[in-house]
Amino acid sequence: xxxxxxxxxxxxxxxxxxxxxxxxxxxxxxxxxxDRQSALAALRAExxxxxxxxxxxxxxxxxxxxxxxxxxxIMALKPDTKVIVAxxxxxxxxxxxxxxxxxxxxxxxxxxxxxxxxxxxRAYHLHGIEAENRRLADRAGEDKTVLGRMITAAPEMLxxxxxxxxxxxxxxxxMLLGASGTGKELLARGVHDSSPRxxxxxxxxNCAAIPExxxxxxxxxxxxxSFTGAVKTTEGKIExxxxxxxxxxxxxxxxxxxxxxxxRFLQERTIERIGGRKPIAVDTRIVCATHQDVEGMxxxxxxxxxxxxxxxxxxxxxxxxxxxxxxxxxxxxxxxARFARxxxxxxxxxxxxxxxxxxxxxxxxxxxxxxNRVKRAVIMAExxxxxxxxxxxASRDIEGGLNLKAAREQADRRMIRHALARSEGxxxxxxxxxxxxxxxxxxxxKQYDLQPQ
Numbered sequence: 001x002x003x004x005x006x007x008x009x010x011x012x013x014x015x016x017x018x019x020x021x022x023x024x025x026x027x028x029x030x031x032x033x034x035d036r037q038s039a040l041a042a043l044r045a046e047x048x049x050x051x052x053x054x055x056x057x058x059x060x061x062x063x064x065x066x067x068x069x070x071x072x073x074i075m076a077l078k079p080d081t082k083v084i085v086a087x088x089x090x091x092x093x094x095x096x097x098x099x100x101x102x103x104x105x106x107x108x109x110x111x112x113x114x115x116x117x118x119x120x121x122r123a124y125h126l127h128g129i130e131a132e133n134r135r136l137a138d139r140a141g142e143d144k145t146v147l148g149r150m151i152t153a154a155p156e157m158l159x160x161x162x163x164x165x166x167x168x169x170x171x172x173x174x175m176l177l178g179a180s181g182t183g184k185e186l187l188a189r190g191v192h193d194s195s196p197r198x199x200x201x202x203x204x205x206n207c208a209a210i211p212e213x214x215x216x217x218x219x220x221x222x223x224x225x226s227f228t229g230a231v232k233t234t235e236g237k238i239e240x241x242x243x244x245x246x247x248x249x250x251x252x253x254x255x256x257x258x259x260x261x262x263x264r265f266l267q268e269r270t271i272e273r274i275g276g277r278k279p280i281a282v283d284t285r286i287v288c289a290t291h292q293d294v295e296g297m298x299x300x301x302x303x304x305x306x307x308x309x310x311x312x313x314x315x316x317x318x319x320x321x322x323x324x325x326x327x328x329x330x331x332x333x334x335x336x337a338r339f340a341r342x343x344x345x346x347x348x349x350x351x352x353x354x355x356x357x358x359x360x361x362x363x364x365x366x367x368x369x370x371x372n373r374v375k376r377a378v379i380m381a382e383x384x385x386x387x388x389x390x391x392x393x394a395s396r397d398i399e400g401g402l403n404l405k406a407a408r409e410q411a412d413r414r415m416i417r418h419a420l421a422r423s424e425g426x427x428x429x430x431x432x433x434x435x436x437x438x439x440x441x442x443x444x445x446k447q448y449d450l451q452p453q
């Protein structure tokens with residue numbers, strides 16, 4: 001059975017250029033349209049992933065109004081389409097406007113067939129990646145969700161989840177190390193939910209958010225009359241988590257005197273409330289987390305080494321969102337679906353420029369930053385599709401000087417990293433998914449200084 005070629009829609013009114021493009025791209029089924037009506041009819045009939053669009057179409061061949069009308073109609077009918085617009089000499093403003101309206105890229109006239117071919121091929125690869133992410137996002141409860149709560153498709157995070165599942169049943173203390181916003185509490189809940197203690201309480205306390213003079217009472221409780229304001233006996237968080245799990249977030253902020261008391265509990269498994277004289281046996285598992293360099297704190301004398309080894313029987317390091325290829329888009333779509341349902345049902349998805357911006361941003365604030373940006377965009381967006389501008393991620397590279405070489409290199413790097421991640425570093429599978437040969441992939445890996453994982 002012959003292989004079905006992908007459809008490429010070429011919207012161009014010059015008969016000579018129509019013939020040239022149709023002849024040049026034998027890897028695609030090229031469909032030609034010369035005006036708005038035929039272009040939209042072809043879009044509905046063929047549903048092409050990629051469209052090349054000359055902005056100068058009749059009845060305005062010397063302007064861009066008709067081309068923009070076609071672009072707007074394509075974005076409204078099929079917003080995931082990668083539209084590549086043609087730009088003439090000095091058409092920088094038109095290109096910027098086209099990209100703002102959702103165009104994926106542009107090519108300069110007169111046309112360089114090889115350059116346009118690379119742009120078209122890259123657009124098909126990106127469209128495939130986005131389609132795969134949509135399929136993952138639509139399969140609720142399947143392999144996008146691990147530990148019952150965490151959404152991921154990145155091998156780096158799946159390895160963390162497998163580690164959590166293995167250590168959960170061992171009833172040992174677990175220390176989660178990772179930057180702020182990476183989901184440490186979610187993973188702590190995963191430890192609890194995957195353990196024999198899942199029917200007990202999960203109690204969380206942020207040690208950095210409680211004043212030092214109150215933290216001891218929060219953790220260990222107090223007897224009635226033990227200090228001014230202690231009008232009744234109160235159980236502490238350790239006691240409340242009896243039979244379950246206590247999550248100590250930002251454990252590095254516990255002051256040294258209180259570290260001694262926590263160490264005594266971990267050694268003896270008994271506590272004494274403030275003002276109390278009777279030891280109370282408590283069966284509580286400790287899971288802790290911090291974004292700080294605990295080993296450096298030990299060297300500086302601000303964290304007890306013996307406490308560290310009690311808390312860190314198992315250490316799990318959590319990757320940042322930037323180290324989880326593909327997860328930013330996957331999570332963004334999850335957050336959009338949730339917030340749109342709750343706050344703005346008119347929002348239907350992300351514009352292409354928003355998806356590209358999400359995929360290209362480094363996310364210094366990790367998942368928490370992504371969630372906050374999407375939430376704000378859902379509330380503030382005026383259109384049906386959230387744009388990069390709504391996310392406050394409008395491309396500065398494009399605005400600053402249309403550096404095509406840098407933009408294409410960035411896109412190539414991103415797609416190669418995605419393909420390597422999906423194939424778990426297998427060169428043959430990576431090359432096949434990218435539609436290139438193994439030698440070409442090796443050349444690109446060397447050129448961009450990338451290493452298979």
